[in-house]
Amino acid sequence: MGPEELVERIKSLLGDFAKDIKIWKNDYIEVEVDKENIEEVAKRMKEFGFDHVKDLTVVDYMKEGFFRIIYNLGSYDNFELSYYIVGIAYNIPRDKPVTKTLYYIYTSADFQEREAYEAFGITFEGHPDLRPVLLSPPVAELKPLRKDFVVKEDPEIITKKK
Amino acid sequence: MSGIIRTQGAQVGFNDLKLPGMWSRKIGKDLYEIFIGPQHPGSGHMRIVIRIDGDVIVEADPDMGYVHRTMEKLSEVRTWIKGIPLFERMAIHDACNVTLPYVRAVEKLMDIEAPERAKYLRVLLCEINRIAAFLYGFGIFGVFLGHSTMYMWPFGDREVWVELAEWLTGARLTHSYPVFGGVRRDVPAGFTDALRKAIRYMRKRLEDYRKIFVDNPVIRARLEDVGVIPKNLAIELGITGPNLRASGVKYDVRLNHPYEVYDQLDFEIPVFQEGDAYARVWQRVEEIKQSLNILEQVADWLDKHPRTPILHDKFWKTAPPLYKKIFEETGRAKLGAVYAIMKVPAGKAYERAETARGEISYYVESNGGNKPYRIRIHSASARNALVYKYIVPGHRVMDLPAIYGSIDYFPPEADR
Amino acid sequence: MSGILDAIIKIITWPPLWQLVVLGLLVPLGVVIFILWFERKTAARVQRRIGPYHVSPKIAGGLQLIADLMRYMFQEVIIPKTVDKFPFIVAPLAALILSIVPVVAIPFTSIKAYFPIDMSYSLIISLALLTLSPLFIILSGWASNNKFSIIGGMREAYLITAYELVAVLAFLSAGAITGSFNLVDIVEAQSGVKWFIILNPLAFAAAFIGVLLSTSGFPFEIAESEHEVVAGAFTEYSGLVYGMNMGAAYLKRMIFSIMITVVFLGGWQPYTPGEGFIAGYLVPSIVILVKATILMMIFSFFRAVYGRYRLDQALDIAWKILFPLAVLGFGLGLLEAYLGII
Numbered sequence: 001m002g003p004e005e006l007v008e009r010i011k012s013l014l015g016d017f018a019k020d021i022k023i024w025k026n027d028y029i030e031v032e033v034d035k036e037n038i039e040e041v042a043k044r045m046k047e048f049g050f051d052h053v054k055d056l057t058v059v060d061y062m063k064e065g066f067f068r069i070i071y072n073l074g075s076y077d078n079f080e081l082s083y084y085i086v087g088i089a090y091n092i093p094r095d096k097p098v099t100k101t102l103y104y105i106y107t108s109a110d111f112q113e114r115e116a117y118e119a120f121g122i123t124f125e126g127h128p129d130l131r132p133v134l135l136s137p138p139v140a141e142l143k144p145l146r147k148d149f150v151v152k153e154d155p156e157i158i159t160k161k162k
Numbered sequence: 163m164s165g166i167i168r169t170q171g172a173q174v175g176f177n178d179l180k181l182p183g184m185w186s187r188k189i190g191k192d193l194y195e196i197f198i199g200p201q202h203p204g205s206g207h208m209r210i211v212i213r214i215d216g217d218v219i220v221e222a223d224p225d226m227g228y229v230h231r232t233m234e235k236l237s238e239v240r241t242w243i244k245g246i247p248l249f250e251r252m253a254i255h256d257a258c259n260v261t262l263p264y265v266r267a268v269e270k271l272m273d274i275e276a277p278e279r280a281k282y283l284r285v286l287l288c289e290i291n292r293i294a295a296f297l298y299g300f301g302i303f304g305v306f307l308g309h310s311t312m313y314m315w316p317f318g319d320r321e322v323w324v325e326l327a328e329w330l331t332g333a334r335l336t337h338s339y340p341v342f343g344g345v346r347r348d349v350p351a352g353f354t355d356a357l358r359k360a361i362r363y364m365r366k367r368l369e370d371y372r373k374i375f376v377d378n379p380v381i382r383a384r385l386e387d388v389g390v391i392p393k394n395l396a397i398e399l400g401i402t403g404p405n406l407r408a409s410g411v412k413y414d415v416r417l418n419h420p421y422e423v424y425d426q427l428d429f430e431i432p433v434f435q436e437g438d439a440y441a442r443v444w445q446r447v448e449e450i451k452q453s454l455n456i457l458e459q460v461a462d463w464l465d466k467h468p469r470t471p472i473l474h475d476k477f478w479k480t481a482p483p484l485y486k487k488i489f490e491e492t493g494r495a496k497l498g499a500v501y502a503i504m505k506v507p508a509g510k511a512y513e514r515a516e517t518a519r520g521e522i523s524y525y526v527e528s529n530g531g532n533k534p535y536r537i538r539i540h541s542a543s544a545r546n547a548l549v550y551k552y553i554v555p556g557h558r559v560m561d562l563p564a565i566y567g568s569i570d571y572f573p574p575e576a577d578r
Numbered sequence: 579m580s581g582i583l584d585a586i587i588k589i590i591t592w593p594p595l596w597q598l599v600v601l602g603l604l605v606p607l608g609v610v611i612f613i614l615w616f617e618r619k620t621a622a623r624v625q626r627r628i629g630p631y632h633v634s635p636k637i638a639g640g641l642q643l644i645a646d647l648m649r650y651m652f653q654e655v656i657i658p659k660t661v662d663k664f665p666f667i668v669a670p671l672a673a674l675i676l677s678i679v680p681v682v683a684i685p686f687t688s689i690k691a692y693f694p695i696d697m698s699y700s701l702i703i704s705l706a707l708l709t710l711s712p713l714f715i716i717l718s719g720w721a722s723n724n725k726f727s728i729i730g731g732m733r734e735a736y737l738i739t740a741y742e743l744v745a746v747l748a749f750l751s752a753g754a755i756t757g758s759f760n761l762v763d764i765v766e767a768q769s770g771v772k773w774f775i776i777l778n779p780l781a782f783a784a785a786f787i788g789v790l791l792s793t794s795g796f797p798f799e800i801a802e803s804e805h806e807v808v809a810g811a812f813t814e815y816s817g818l819v820y821g822m823n824m825g826a827a828y829l830k831r832m833i834f835s836i837m838i839t840v841v842f843l844g845g846w847q848p849y850t851p852g853e854g855f856i857a858g859y860l861v862p863s864i865v866i867l868v869k870a871t872i873l874m875m876i877f878s879f880f881r882a883v884y885g886r887y888r889l890d891q892a893l894d895i896a897w898k899i900l901f902p903l904a905v906l907g908f909g910l911g912l913l914e915a916y917l918g919i920i
Contacts (some may be wrong), residue, residue: 076396307886402887560800
């Protein structure tokens with residue numbers, strides 16, 4: 001199954017939910033959805049064969065003022081699908097980082113949502129156990145993976161001096 | 163919470179039971195809370211908070227992060243090339259496997275591909291690393307079950323593979339071997355013969371392991387039907403690597419999403435159906451056998467093909483004549499200055515690889531600068547950490563080391 | 579002058595003192611040190627290592643054990659604030675003493691003048707004394723007031739219930755064969771090749787595994803299992819007191835080995851005690867101790883071969899396999915007595 005064929009199938013599966021679908025480097029498919037529909041989309045994707053969350057990526061676009069949450073889904077059971085990773089992406093505003101949890105659809109997202117919570121301060125509503133997992137609470141307060149958390153030491157040697 | 167002890171506003175402990183000189187906290191009727199780790203001999207650099215009712219664990223809460231090294235954040239403030247030595251600190255004895263997907267993701271963004279010889283060399287080191295990492299896991303597993311011989315033997319035999327890796331790359335553990343567009347060194351003269359000798363030796367030793375450890379009645383009693391991960395649960399939790407395959411799922415990144423030259427090599431993916439700790443031991447033994455087969459094929463290929471450049475032209479053409487002379491004489495490819503100032507075209511790439519402990523994935527996003535915009539790593543041990551929360555409850559306290567050892571959890575890799 | 583020397587020799591060789599201090603404490607201590615060295619060396623050989631070496635390479639690192647002993651002796655003894663101090667200190671002492679006391683009820687010769695106490699019921703007395711020391715291990719775990727200690731102590735308690743009956747029944751089967759609780763009679767009955775290991779292998783097997791269970795030998799090293807309960811009941815101990823705890827386990831194993839030697843391996847047979855201190859007391863003691871040491875060496879070799887069982891599996895083995903085995907051994911003893919084999 002080529003990536004274009006998979007995109008067609010995802011399109012027919014998600015219908016209007018998929019706002020935009022992009023293929024990156026032939027094996028990574030990014031599906032843009034709305035925050036409101038994320039649970040329905042996840043349910044449909046799981047039925048389709050993407051049975052676990054490969055990883056949950058949050059990207060901070062500080063200048064544009066939003067977080068992009070990407071659930072990268074993979075498949076263990078379906079050989080054809082397992083070649084691809086499908087990223088279900090949606091944006092949430094930076095000043096109100098609250099979204100819904102997918103814990104009850106994908107158990108594999110459990111610790112990853114906790115990671116996103118501690119590193120970006122994103123609250124996943126409905127997650128049963130939303131605590132920091134890697135960081136200690138005082139460090140998690142700083143929300144270290146946000147772009148406005150600046151690493152003090154700048155190890156760069158080759159930088160243009162202003 | 164009446165009995166909270168506070169020092170300067172920070173909550174440091176509870177004193178619900180009013181015991182003299184010690185903190186105490188009520189957690190439930192007839193429950194006993196034990197902290198396994200991080201200074202406990204049966205834990206790695208992690209803590210598992212278990213609550214036991216009698217001898218049975220009713221709740222387990224893995225508390226990771228004791229060796230968290232902020233790799234995702236650090237990578238955002240360092241140039242692209244510095245990511246390689248940074249990320250291999252996740253699993254130093256599995257360095258090639260854990261950095262390879264990063265290198266490949268950046269290569270994908272730059273639309274380049276390593277020369278074929280470099281691909282074979284990467285596979286060579288990956289499999290050497292894989293065997294060494296399995297042996298390391300076996301050693302830890304052995305000592306968790308009180309089997310000191312199984313602790314010493316694999317650690318001794320691992321030395322063979324570590325020395326081979328040192329001969330190939332110049333470093334015992336953190337090799338920094340794969341770089342963008344190729345690898346750093348070609349095989350030294352006589353390497354393939356030593357490799358074949360090591361393969362023969364390892365096959366013999368696996369038989370010894372079987373006799374003293376895998377078929378040992380005490381070990382079998384400890385491992386059979388312990389820590390069973392059913393197939394559907396393994397998929398649901400996203401367990402990975404040998405643990406997933408021991409539960410009956412035929413999934414291996416080398417097969418499902420072939421990278422480098424794995425699609426040209428002849429190997430099998432062993433699968434066990436039982437899903438218990440004992441199946442996971444056999445799974446690893448079988449995987450070592452498959453890795454030995456792969457190494458044999460790589461050695462044959464390297465013998466047949468003469469030395470050709472091991473770096474992509476994009477980087478190699480800028481190399482000064484002195485570097486090319488050194489490469490011709492010794493097989494070492496010195497990295498040009500172009501690596502320090504390289505920029506990666508904007509875009510996103512997702513790349514994964516099969517490490518010894520399972521699948522590692524990198525999401526790499528570039529905005530066209532000389533540093534990554536965002537790198538998200540999710541490593542094999544981080545996926546497997548869910549086992550503690552969902553599989554361990556219901557087992558006895560003495561099963562915890564058996565399960566811990568059998569899923570081959572490696573805290574630095576999980577904490578990133 | 580010679581009178582004083584004679585008096586000193588007389589005091590030292592006074593059977594109760596001689597047996598308790600020399601045969602019960604000093605010689606087993608020496609044997610334990612040898613066994614520890616042997617254990618480390620054989621394990622090292624199996625595991626393709628050298629083992630203790632750098633201290634005194636000429637005698638294969640033998641002095642390393644002395645160095646380790648010194649380390650325990652001069653280490654600071656830390657008594658944590660939260661422990662119950664009196665039992666915390668007393669329990670290991672009591673455990674140590676109680677593990678060597680049974681030796682007074684074990685005959686090392688057949689000559690009556692060299693018995694420390696009357697031997698009529700020596701089998702019962704020695705067994706009864708041997709079963710006391712684990713109680714103090716539980717006590718030290720309880721007094722430590724540490725979660726791991728308490729779990730370790732509880733495990734010890736579970737194991738006591740499992741092995742005690744097995745070991746006692748297995749040893750008593752010798753009484754069933756001979757119709758006597760006198761260990762001297764039991765040894766005398768094993769003259770020639772009629773050792774009870776041959777006549778009653780079932781009871782010997784039960785006793786052997788029972789001893790492994792009771793002294794935390796592999797594969798039953800459960801109560802002190804490092805990877806679950808740190809050091810079991812001894813987690814809070816340090817220095818000399820910890821050394822005493824560990825020493826008590828080995829001393830107990832040595833005393834058990836002596837018991838097995840006397841009951842199953844023919845005691846001082848094939849030697850017949852003669853007249854005088856040397857021929858009548860010293861030589862038979864050495865025969866027994868050598869046999870016991872060989873037994874100890876077998877016990878310690880298991881460390882290199884086996885892992886450890888889970889607690890419930892060990893209890894399973896004790897109740898489902900060893901207990902029937904010990905009962906069968908007892909029955910076999912009765913049958914042999916009925917047929918008049920002795």
